[in-house]
Amino acid sequence: MPPKKRKAVAESTSKAKVAKKNDSKGKEKKGGASSAGSLDLSSFLKDDMWKERLKEEFEKDYFKGIEESLSADYAKGEEIFPPKDLIFNAFNLTPIDKAHGLSFSVLPGVKIPPSLKNIYKELSSDxxxxTAPDHGCLEKWAKEGVLLLNATLTVQAHKPNSHAKIGWQKFTDAAIKAVSDHTQGVVFLLWGGFAHKKEKLVDVAKHRVVKTAHPSPLSASKFKDxxxxxxxxxxxxxxxxxxxxWSL
Structure with a gap:
């Protein structure tokens, strides 16, 4: 039986791309709330292994700040991507010993994002x-052990980087370090200058790091080839x- 492959992909965009809009005036009030009505994000992390590795993060002040910031946005009726039940999609789909998420992925029928188009172009030449598919759903890669992790896990609709400073990066740094500390032989693919800084979280004695430009149209010429x-x-x-x- 071949050994399990493990791969983590960290990328720098703060936009969490999803296929459907969340209803901040309706469904969003049903889940993830404590008896006092405050937001309990930890309830949306379902995988037991990730919960164990990240449980201390949920108790820290910065994470309480994330919950307060999101609660305020929801209360104002802001449209937040992704829906609450998909915020930890990267963790729920793949245990820490397999590692995968969906930062570039969209459901079938949704227009393929520009960055993903560039990823497909590079795959086609590499x-x-x-063969580039006619959809942007990357769930198959989840089964291949690929973690596509955004530095920031939520964003206000039509407002790039709107949640970049509410504390998510401390949480995702902790997740990257958890993969590095508790697994063996992972390849970390870091796209863009911001992601390159995450190399310091990786134990390069037992893992490998591949660094390139980001596939965004803004740096596509450097990402190409x-x-x-x-x-x-x-x-x-x-x-x-x-x-x-890598086939889809």
Whole structure:
């Protein structure tokens, strides 16, 4: 039986892309609230292994600040992406020993984001036989052990970086460190200068790091021909792990 492949992908955008809009005036009031009516984000993290590794983060002041900021936005009727039940999608879909999330992913039928189009272009030139799909759903990669993690897990609709300073980056840094500390042989693919700073959280003695430009249209010329996907597979092979099947 081949060894499990494990790969973490950290990226720098603070936009959490999802396919459906949350109803901040209706459904959002039904879940994740304590008896006092405050927001309890931890209730949306379902995976037991991640809960164990991140439980201390939920008790810290900065995380309480995240909950207060989001509660205020919901109370004002702000449209927040993603819906509450998808905020921890990256963690719920894949245990810490497999690692995956959906930062670039959208449901079938939703227009493919520009950055994902650039990812598909690079895959087409980098991975023999890859054919770009007509959808932007990356859930198959979840089963391949791919973690696509945003530095910031929520954002106000039409307001890029609106939640970049409410504390999410401390939480996602803790998640990256948890993967580094509690797994063996992960390849961290860091897209963009902001993500490159996360290398300090990785134990490079037992993991590998691949750094490239971000696939955003703003840096597409630098991302083009970076061969990051084949480089990831080469690193996995070097670590004795099964390569990622990038087909979708």
């Amino acid at each position: 991975i023999p036989g890859f 970076c061969k990051c996907f084949s480089r990831v597979n080469s690193a996995l092979k070097e670590l004795g792990k099964e390569e990622v099947d």
